[in-house]
Amino acid sequence: MAGLTALQGVKTIGIKFDGRDTDANILITAASSGVGTYAVQLAKLGNHHVRATCGARNLELASSLGADVVLDYTTPEGAALMNSLGKKYDYVINIAKDNRWSLLKTTLSGRGRVVDVAPNFGNIVASFTTLFARRKLSLLNQSLGKEDLRFLLELMEEDKLRTVVDSLHPFEKAAEAWEKVFSCHATGKVIVHM
Numbered sequence: 001m002a003g004l005t006a007l008q009g010v011k012t013i014g015i016k017f018d019g020r021d022t023d024a025n026i027l028i029t030a031a032s033s034g035v036g037t038y039a040v041q042l043a044k045l046g047n048h049h050v051r052a053t054c055g056a057r058n059l060e061l062a063s064s065l066g067a068d069v070v071l072d073y074t075t076p077e078g079a080a081l082m083n084s085l086g087k088k089y090d091y092v093i094n095i096a097k098d099n100r101w102s103l104l105k106t107t108l109s110g111r112g113r114v115v116d117v118a119p120n121f122g123n124i125v126a127s128f129t130t131l132f133a134r135r136k137l138s139l140l141n142q143s144l145g146k147e148d149l150r151f152l153l154e155l156m157e158e159d160k161l162r163t164v165v166d167s168l169h170p171f172e173k174a175a176e177a178w179e180k181v182f183s184c185h186a187t188g189k190v191i192v193h194m
Contacts, residue, residue, distance in 0.1 A: 002189060003152045003161070004144050005117060006038035006093075012115045012138060013091040015046035017151075024048045025087055027107065030095035031067060032058035034189045035117055037164040039093050040065040045160060051089070053078055053096070058187055061164065081107045088112060094123075101126035101137050108135045115140055164188025 015021060026043050030036045031052030043050045044066030052067035055074060062070040071078035073096070081103065083089065088109035097118045104114045113136040116123050123137060130137045155161035166186040169177040170193055177192045 002034035003038045003163070004148055005035045005140065006042055007148055007152060008144070009035070009039055009093045009095075009115050009117055009140055010042045010046065012140060013093065013113060015043060015048065017045055019047065021046045021048065024090040025051070025083075025109070027051045027053070027081060027083075027089045027092045028067070028095065029053045029073070029081070029092070029099055031062040031065070031070070032164075032187045033095055034164075034186065036095045037061075037065055037188050038161065039095065040067050041161050043093070045155070051083065053081065055185075061187065065164075083107070091115070093117065094119075099123075101130075104137070105135050110134060112136075113138060166190050168193065 026048050028036055028039045028043060028050060031040050032054035040050055040052055040062060050067045051069045051071065052062040053071045053073040054062050056072045059070045059072060073079055077084065089107050090109050090112055092104055092107060092114040094104060094114055094116045095118060097120055101123050108114065111134050115138050117140045119139050124139065127137045127139050152161060164187065166188045167180060168191050174192045177190050180186050180190050
């Protein structure tokens with residue numbers, strides 16, 4: 001599901017995987033999350049410049065997945081989603097649940113767009129107010145298909161996409177696994193064996 005969610009996010013901002021994309025400046029928040037780890041890899045496969053945010057303990061991981069620059073979200077620069085080059089983002093894939101539209105819109109270029117994967121209530125409301133604005137906030141509208149799943153599997157078989165596993169849990173400890181997931185501090189996917 002996380003891979004499909006990430007794929008839908010990158011497709012929503014228009015990333016194609018045919019090598020004809022222009023070099024867009026993309027920010028991916030919560031890059032070490034289950035969805036984020038896939039989103040970073042997929043955005044890089046589209047030949048884009050990727051900045052990512054995550055906690056300090058996952059900076060190397062986000063880099064290893066292909067992020068060109070990684071920001072620690074606990075620092076002032078990271079919390080402000082700043083680009084040290086002063087360049088605005090063409091697209092933001094927002095996976096972090098606490099980022100508000102009021103912050104996200106300040107990071108966008110003139111016709112920039114945010115795709116919010118896990119919108120909070122304020123961002124849901126803001127998405128309606130941006131319908132006719134130059135800068136857009138879109139909520140992820142998932143339409144999952146067999147072709148998307150097949151595409152992800154092909155990328156994995158070609159070693160172009162990998163799954164980051166946080167932890168493995170036996171079925172009897174599924175409650176602990178859910179606690180880990182809902183703590184929002186899992187790195188990659190938490191897996192429960194059936």
